Amino acid sequence: MRYERKWRIPSNNFNKLINIISNYKIGFKKAYDDRYVNSIYFDNPNLDSVKENFYGLQKKNKFRVRWYGNKYLIKNPILEIKRKNGWINEKNLIDLNQKTSLKINNKNDIIFLEKTINEELNLSKKIIPIVSTHYLRKYFVSEKKLIRITIDRFIQSGELIRYGFSNTNVDLKNLILEMKYEKEYDDYVKNKLDHNYIISKNSKFINSLFHSSYRVKI
Numbered sequence: 001m002r003y004e005r006k007w008r009i010p011s012n013n014f015n016k017l018i019n020i021i022s023n024y025k026i027g028f029k030k031a032y033d034d035r036y037v038n039s040i041y042f043d044n045p046n047l048d049s050v051k052e053n054f055y056g057l058q059k060k061n062k063f064r065v066r067w068y069g070n071k072y073l074i075k076n077p078i079l080e081i082k083r084k085n086g087w088i089n090e091k092n093l094i095d096l097n098q099k100t101s102l103k104i105n106n107k108n109d110i111i112f113l114e115k116t117i118n119e120e121l122n123l124s125k126k127i128i129p130i131v132s133t134h135y136l137r138k139y140f141v142s143e144k145k146l147i148r149i150t151i152d153r154f155i156q157s158g159e160l161i162r163y164g165f166s167n168t169n170v171d172l173k174n175l176i177l178e179m180k181y182e183k184e185y186d187d188y189v190k191n192k193l194d195h196n197y198i199i200s201k202n203s204k205f206i207n208s209l210f211h212s213s214y215r216v217k218i
């Protein structure tokens with residue numbers, strides 16, 4: 001269980017943001033090389049996960065498949081089950097053991113991925129692919145590895161309707177700053193890490209839906 005706090009920031013503040021992070025007293029440093037992160041989000045046909053978010057429920061569940069690198073080639077995918085209670089998150093990872101690359105714009109490959117996930121989860125309601133997200137992520141970690149920071153930019157969203165993929169939106173105006181840490185460090189983050197940005201809820205899954213043809217009936 002950990003906190004995940006997010007800030008939506010104009011992209012033209014990127015260099016300023018890097019400078020702020022570099023000068024934090026607890027000493028953030030680069031954790032990994034930048035890499036492209038890709039996810040396909042799944043929900044049941046009634047979009048229950050989406051509705052949980054719209055209703056503002058404290059407890060929410062989210063299902064996604066994540067891979068890195070080329071957004072069109074799903075290589076070494078990991079199924080992530082994300083459970084959220086307020087600002088606190090828990091994430092379970094399942095290696096799908098997919099040895100060959102799947103193509104996001106290939107109908108048969110996406111149907112195979114959907115079948116694999118439903119067999120793995122065995123939920124009461126079948127889940128289907130809804131939208132995808134793609135972005136470049138930068139990684140930082142504090143000196144004692146207690147707090148992680150990621151910055152996502154060049155955020156794109158895609159849509160999977162009837163298993164066909166299409167790009168629907170590219171957000172070049174904003175980036176997402178996220179801090180991740182264990183519960184006991186929350187007061188420290190809020191009180192010691194000075195910044196002028198407002199914490200906000202930023203679900204890439206939900207944001208992607210606003211640029212898709214889905215119409216959610218609440």
